[in-house]
Amino acid sequence: MSGEESADARRRKRRLSVTVRENMRELSIQLALLNHQVGQRLDMRDVDLDCLDIISRHGPLGASALARTAGLHPATVTGILDRLEKAGWIVRERDPQDRRAVVVRASRERGAQIYELYSGMNSSMEDLLNGYDESQLEVLADFLTRAREAGVTATDDLARG
Incomplete structure (x- = not known):
């Protein structure tokens, strides 16, 4: 060349x-x-929806674990959990590993409501992904995994100051 x-x-x-x-x-x-x-x-604040998504994906988990994962102050998370519980989006339960501690989990009953609101995007993504062969999907999956990891690193770096 x-x-x-x-x-x-x-x-x-x-x-x-x-x-x-x-x-x-x-x-x-x-x-x-x-x-x-x-x-x-859903009459929900953006940060509440973000926390509910974290709980749905990684829960059940304690409030301090949620605060760390979301990068929020524990007092802020307490308010968010209070709102989510009052609206029936989460349930507080005793931690089976430590009966003194409390964990939160997403309410299974309410999950279908959120899924329905994302159904248009989910259908569009399914149609889009069907246009790629397996090797192309592997490249996309690798790229997105590595991009997410770069995002985690950048977020952690900023959080540390």
């Missing part, structure tokens, strides 16, 4: 990298807007 071809290849790769990063930011914004609409339909 000549020096000119190599420079052209580097420029194309750089442009594609910029396009990927720009689209990731746009996707992040679009998902935040979708989550905001879901939260409005």
Whole structure:
């Protein structure tokens, strides 16, 4: 490959990298807007919906574990859990490992309500993913896993100051 071809290849790769990063930011914004609409339909604050998602995915868990995972102050999490419990989204239970401690879990009964609100996006994603073969899906899965890990690292770095 000549020096000119190599420079052209580097420029194309750089442009594609910029396009990927720009689209990731746009996707992040679009998902935040979708989550905001879901939260409005459920009369729930954005941060409450985020915490409910963490509880649904990683629970049952204690309030301090939720605060650490969400990057929130424990007092803020207490208010969020109070609102979620009052609305029937979570249940507080004794921790089976330590009967003195309390854990929260998502209410199974209310989960279908949220799933229904995300059904349009889930259907669109299913249609989109059906257009890729297995090797392409492996590349996408690897990229998204590594992008998520980069996000976790960046968040942790900022949280530490």
